[in-house]
Amino acid sequence: VATTERRWTNWAGTASCTPRAVHFPASEDEIAAIVKAAERVKVVGAGHSFSDIACTDGDLIRLDRYDKVLAVDRAARTVTAQAGITISRLNEELAVRGLAMQNLGDIAYQSLAGAIATATHGTGTRLGTISTQVRELTLVTADGSGLRCSPDADAELFRAAQVSLGALGVIASVTLACVDAFNLHATEGPGRLDEILSRIDELADSNDHFEFYWFPHTDRVLVKVNNRTDEPARPRSRPKEWFDEIFLANKVFGVLAKTGERRPSLIPRISRVVTGALSKTEYSDRSDRVFASPRLVRFAETEYEIPRSTVAGAVREVHAMIEREGFRVNFPIEVRFVAADDALLSPAHRRDSCYVAAHMSAGLGYEPYFRAFERIMDARDGRPHWGKIHFQTAATLRARYPEWDRFIAVRNRLDPERRFGNTYLQRVLGP
Ligand SMILES: Cc1cc2nc3c(=O)[nH]c(=O)nc-3n(C[C@H](O)[C@H](O)[C@H](O)COP(=O)(O)OP(=O)(O)OC[C@H]3O[C@@H](n4cnc5c(N)ncnc54)[C@H](O)[C@@H]3O)c2cc1C
Numbered sequence: 001v002a003t004t005e006r007r008w009t010n011w012a013g014t015a016s017c018t019p020r021a022v023h024f025p026a027s028e029d030e031i032a033a034i035v036k037a038a039e040r041v042k043v044v045g046a047g048h049s050f051s052d053i054a055c056t057d058g059d060l061i062r063l064d065r066y067d068k069v070l071a072v073d074r075a076a077r078t079v080t081a082q083a084g085i086t087i088s089r090l091n092e093e094l095a096v097r098g099l100a101m102q103n104l105g106d107i108a109y110q111s112l113a114g115a116i117a118t119a120t121h122g123t124g125t126r127l128g129t130i131s132t133q134v135r136e137l138t139l140v141t142a143d144g145s146g147l148r149c150s151p152d153a154d155a156e157l158f159r160a161a162q163v164s165l166g167a168l169g170v171i172a173s174v175t176l177a178c179v180d181a182f183n184l185h186a187t188e189g190p191g192r193l194d195e196i197l198s199r200i201d202e203l204a205d206s207n208d209h210f211e212f213y214w215f216p217h218t219d220r221v222l223v224k225v226n227n228r229t230d231e232p233a234r235p236r237s238r239p240k241e242w243f244d245e246i247f248l249a250n251k252v253f254g255v256l257a258k259t260g261e262r263r264p265s266l267i268p269r270i271s272r273v274v275t276g277a278l279s280k281t282e283y284s285d286r287s288d289r290v291f292a293s294p295r296l297v298r299f300a301e302t303e304y305e306i307p308r309s310t311v312a313g314a315v316r317e318v319h320a321m322i323e324r325e326g327f328r329v330n331f332p333i334e335v336r337f338v339a340a341d342d343a344l345l346s347p348a349h350r351r352d353s354c355y356v357a358a359h360m361s362a363g364l365g366y367e368p369y370f371r372a373f374e375r376i377m378d379a380r381d382g383r384p385h386w387g388k389i390h391f392q393t394a395a396t397l398r399a400r401y402p403e404w405d406r407f408i409a410v411r412n413r414l415d416p417e418r419r420f421g422n423t424y425l426q427r428v429l430g431p
Pocket residue numbers: 011012042043044045046047048049050053054063083084104105106107109110111112113114115116117118119120121122165166167169170171172295385386387388
C-alpha cells in the first residue's frame with residue numbers, strides 16, 4: 001500500500017519533509033521489495049524524535065501494519081515483536097502474560113524500533129537504555145536481504161545494530177529481554193535545587209529510579225522517585241490522577257507555555273507561582289503506568305549524556321548561563337541516570353551516565369538557548385541524544401565515541417550507497 005498523502009511532520013512540529021511516496025508494508029517481503037526498488041528510503045516510527053533524523057525526500061516506510069507480537073518465551077522472559085509495535089501496545093501485551101519491560105522512558109508512544117534506533121532511556125543508575133534490552137534483531141539491508149543480528153552470530157554487527165540511527169537498514173523484528181511484571185511505589189514532590197545537587201549521588205544510588213526537574217528562574221525542583229514494591233497497586237484515584245498528571249503536569253505547563261510565548265517577560269514570575277503550588281504525591285501502580293504518562297503540551301527538546309560525576313557542576317552552569325544570557329525559559333531541565341553499556345554509538349558507551357535535557361516552547365525560538373546549553377555539555381565531552389535537537393557534526397562527534405570508526409565500517413559494509421541516508425545522517429555520521 002502506498003499513499004499520496006505525502007507531507008510528514010514530527011510530533012513536536014520541529015521537522016517535516018515531503019517524501020516521494022509513503023508505504024505501509026505488512027510483511028518482511030514487502031519491506032524488502034520497497035527497499036530494493038528505492039533509491040533512498042527511511043522508516044519513520046511514531047515521529048517522536050525532535051530532530052530531522054526520520055526525514056527523507058525518498059521513499060518513506062511506515063510500519064503501522066507491521067506491529068504484532070510474534071512470540072513470548074515466558075521461561076526465558078523474552079518477547080519477539082514486529083518493529084512497528086508501539087511501546088504502549090507492547091506493555092499491554094506483556095502485562096497479560098505476567099511480564100514487563102525493565103525500564104521505560106517517560107512516554108510510551110514510540111515504536112519499538114524507533115526507541116531502539118536512538119537509544120531511548122529512562123532513569124536508574126543500574127539500568128541501561130532500551131537498546132541494552134535487545135537480545136536479537138533482524139535487519140532488512142540495502143540489497144533487500146534479511147540479516148539476523150545477535151551477539152553470538154556477530155558481536156560487532158550486533159553492537160552496531162543496537163543503536164543504529166536508522167543507518168544500517170530496516171529493523172524488522174526484535175527480541176527483547178523482559179522481567180516478571182512488577183509494581184512501583186512512586187513518590188513525587190517539591191525540593192530545592194541546591195539541596196538535591198548536594199545529595200545527588202546518594203539519591204541516585206539509593207533508589208531504583210530517581211530523577212528531577214528543575215524549573216529555571218526558581219530554586220525549585222520536582223523530585224520523582226520510583227522503587228519496586230510488593231505492595232498491590234494503589235493507583236491515584238481518577239480525579240487525583242487527572243489533577244496531577246493531566247491538569248498540573250500538562251495544563252499548567254500549557255499555561256506557562258502559552259503565556260510565555262505571548263509575554264516571555266512574564267515567564268520568571270509565572271514559574272515562581274506555578275512551582276510554589278507543587279505538592280507531594282504517593283501511589284503504587286503497575287510499572288509501565290508509573291514510568292510513562294501522557295504529554296499533552298508540545299515543546300522542543302535537546303538532551304545530552306555526560307559523565308555522571310560532572311552533573312552537579314553542569315546544572316549549576318546551566319543555571320548561571322540562563323541568568324547571564326537573559327533567556328526566558330518556560331520548561332524545566334530534566335536530570336536522569338543511565339548505566340554504561342557497550343553499543344558502539346550508545347551515548348552511554350562505556351561510562352556511567354547522567355542525561356540532562358532542556359525543553360522550550362518550539363515557538364519561542366529555542367535555538368540560541370539550546371546552543372548555549374550545548375556549549376556547556378561540549379565542555380564535559382557530552383554526547384547528544386540521537387532523537388533530540390543538537391548541532392553536532394561527524395567532525396565534532398567522532399572523538400567522543402571510542403568505537404566510532406567501527407560503526408562507520410559496519411555502515412560502509414551494509415549500506416555502501418547510503419540508501420538509508422538522509423540530511424541528518426550526512427551531517428551526523430558524515431558522507
Ligand atoms: C514527549 C516526548 C517524550 C520523550 N521522552 C523520552 C524519554 O523519556 N527518554 C528518551 O530517551 N527519549 C524520549 N523521547 C525521544 C524518543 O524516545 C526518541 O526520539 C525515539 O526515537 C522516538 O521513537 P519513534 O518511534 O517516534 O521514532 P522516530 O522518531 O519516528 O524515528 C527515530 C529514528 O528511528 C528510525 N527508525 C524507526 N523505525 C525504524 C525501523 N523499523 N528500522 C530502522 N530504523 C527505524 C527512524 O528512521 C529514525 O532514524 C521523547 C520524545 C517525545 C516527543
